[in-house]
Amino acid sequence: MARTARDQEERIRERNRRLILKAGIDVFSRKGFDGTRIAEIAEKSGLPKANVYYYFSSKEEIYTAIVAHLIESWDDALKPITAESEPADAFRNYVRAKLEYTRRNAAESRLFASEIIHGARFLKKKDREHMRQVTDRHVEVVDGWIAAGKMMPTDARHLFIMLWAATQFYSDFEPLACDALRKSRLKAEDYEKAAETVIETLLCGILPKA
Amino acid sequence: MARTARDQEERIRERNRRLILKAGIDVFSRKGFDGTRIAEIAEKSGLPKANVYYYFSSKEEIYTAIVAHLIESWDDALKPITAESEPADAFRNYVRAKLEYTRRNAAESRLFASEIIHGARFLKKKDREHMRQVTDRHVEVVDGWIAAGKMMPTDARHLFIMLWAATQFYSDFEPLACDALRKSRLKAEDYEKAAETVIETLLCGILPKA
DNA sequence: TCGTAAGTTGACACTTTGGTCAGCTTTTGC
DNA sequence: GCAAAAGCTGACCAAAGTGTCAACTTACGA
Structure with missing residues (x-):
């Protein structure tokens, strides 16, 4: 089997993080930082809210990750x-x-x-x-x-x-x-x-x- | 005395509304609509929060009043x-x-x-x-x-x-x-x-x- | 001076929401 | 196959924040 353990792990992490960031861009851009509810990001990304917090420790972390990325x-x-x-x-x-x-x-x-x-x-x-x-x-x-x-x-x-x-x-x-x-x-x-x-x-x- | 009852009444109303709108501009501009707390507008304007609600029935009303005014x-x-x-x-x-x-x-x-x-x-x-x-x-x-x-x-x-x-x-x-x-x-x-x-x-x- | 209307305010009710957690399932490495 | 790590999640909590209210004070008009 070509996909190693590490591969698979990264695949899940990467996919979910990407889903969250993508949903975050959508919601943050429309509502602003304070207007955005994590629940809405969770909904948009198709993940339960608690799962969002499994990948990001706070709302701010999602937000800054997006900002940093798009500057590049x-x-x-x-x-x-x-x-x-x-x-x-x-x-x-x-x-x-x-x-x-x-x-x-x-x-x-x-x-x-x-x-x-x-x-x-x-x-x-x-x-x-x-x-x-x-x-x-x-x-x-x-x-x-x-x-x-x-x-x-x-x-x-x-x-x-x-x-x-x-x-x-x-x-x-x-x-x-x-x-x-x-x-x-x-x-x-x-x-x-x-x-x-x-x-x-x-x-x-x-x-x-x- | 030059100032009539009506005058005085208007004076209080106008003064307080102006104080609230001025504070509103300051806070809304820095925090955005959702990031703004009425409590902070109240603080800035030197009025108790309940008094702010005496002059404006909602946060939205303060905000739209500001927007409408500055367009003119x-x-x-x-x-x-x-x-x-x-x-x-x-x-x-x-x-x-x-x-x-x-x-x-x-x-x-x-x-x-x-x-x-x-x-x-x-x-x-x-x-x-x-x-x-x-x-x-x-x-x-x-x-x-x-x-x-x-x-x-x-x-x-x-x-x-x-x-x-x-x-x-x-x-x-x-x-x-x-x-x-x-x-x-x-x-x-x-x-x-x-x-x-x-x-x-x-x-x-x-x-x-x- | 007195009745009424306007203005004031502390306390409170209720909702929203960021974030936690304990226990569960799945995947992985061996 | 099995232990450990990673991933998942419903239920919950505490804080924050909007808007209400009933009682109180001040100002006004006659």
Whole structure:
């Protein structure tokens, strides 16, 4: 038999933990930390409540596990920003990748947004430091582009904030986005149009060329 | 004596309701709807809990009163966008006004952001419709500018989303903004710099002119 | 000054909910 | 096959938190 004891054990652990975390993302993102009841996570994951506590020792532990995990997964979206690439291509790809990511992972995105809005209570020092360093590295890249005359002189840090803000908005504040666009739901094509507008506005400006 | 009975009565009512709403903004913005305990609002407002329930029949009523009130106060920030003004001036003034407003009213801003992120559960139909109509009117103005050749053709609705996103970010996601800017706290000058960057980026684009 | 309405409040009832636990079943390693 | 470890779970508890209430005080109007 191919599956060893250890294998099987890990399989059960992993499967159930994943079920719990997945249900947690769903509920936490809709209700926030305090609004979430473990009973609902248990229900969603198809496990009895006591079983949830067998794998996680507290509500906070589930929550922080989710937050920590999704921070890692964001690094990918920033990949397009490298010193070797051309600014125009890099920003185009970044905006597209980020919008696509938040569209597909809207729940995680909202969960994180809610966490930050309420003061980043449960965001671990380590994870914050990681994000700061990733930002620093990308700021350096942009400053390099500016020094090389490939870009107008701009404050790179504020620029990244604008990019983050614009790309998060559609998923995090979906009700507002829907209202502003006069749509009942956002579809892939709305995100396409969003990417287009953000990119065009950023790269070309909104005034007629002098 | 100038103050009549009616006056006095209103004075007490108004004063206490205001105390409660003010405390509510503070606590709701930090803890969210579910994380907020009426006891804490009572404490902050210096009133006993039972007295809070004398003026508001439920937690939800306090919350929705706050949300409804702050939606009105936002209309002011959009004042600069009128058909008569020049696009460049209008956007400049709008961004400045909005950033200044959110800086001074960060708690309200976060409270509203949290409400939207969690699905706008308590946002009244009437208030949503009001916001939609305000947006519509401003979209018409921008479309007018475009038709008159004063602006590059751009999707006005996505443009307003970008503006909203960028101007809300610094207050709503202050911890992230601090990290990105490598500051421990945001000061007025940081908002100044933010306004500058947003305006420059929007109006001129980030690439060297062709 | 006195009756009435408004305002105040400590104590309490009731529900929700995070977390525990003791005993059970299943799986594993040998 | 069997002991030990891992996994499972219904029942329970204590804390917290919303909303109520009946009695009390203050303010007002005539």
